[in-house]
Amino acid sequence: MAMAKSAVIVFSIIALFGAAMAASYDVGDTAGWTTKDMPDYKKWADDKDFKVGDTLVFKYNQEMHDVMQVSKADFEACSAKSPIAKYTTGADKVTLKEPGKTYFLCSFPGHCEKGQKVEIEVEGTADGPAAGPSGANASSPTGTASGDASSSTASAAGADSSAASTSSESSSSTVKLSGGLGWALASVAAAFAF
Secondary structure: OHHHHHHHHHHHHHHHHHOOEEEEEEOOHHHOOOOOOOOOHHHHHHOOOEEOOOEEEEEOOOOOOOEEEEOHHHHHHOOOOOOOEEEOOOEEEEEEOOOEEEEEEOOOOOHHHHOOEEEEEEEOOOOOOOOOOOOEEEOOOOOEEOOOHHHOOOOOOOOOOOOOEEEOOOOOEEEEEOOHHHHHHHHHHHHHHO
16 A cells, blocks of 8 residues: 555656647737738847747637748749648647647748748657647637648647646746646645555
């Protein structure tokens, strides 16, 4: 009994400390995803350290903008003809799933050419919270993915739930503890109930 209790406690502590702290970033900060006063999305992204598990939040007027995840070639050409994923809700949440670069642009005519596009470099390892070949994954229920099944728009388990949340005053990013924290705390409580 004591050994089982110890094992549960050790496992719970590992889960507690292993619970990923993910950041949530409002793309363009308070300006959002827009062509108005044309935010410098390159500068915005360069100021951030994106990690596997972080979430990008694209806030925009859906009648005037959208978000397309595209290949590097399509990003450079400002082409949305073959998007990896499409997001159109006006409040799209995209969870970064693997390290490397991922690319987003607005497909409305002339917007990408004006600078409404962003390249995100994601740090971390594929052993992070979840990995997929597309590099990002939407947690928006109405986003649609095209291409292979691995670029699905279903969110990773617990991506939208948080046990604690604090806003950063210097930018529009939020640190969230993933759903694993709640599970770990419940496990510790159960261990002491033995």
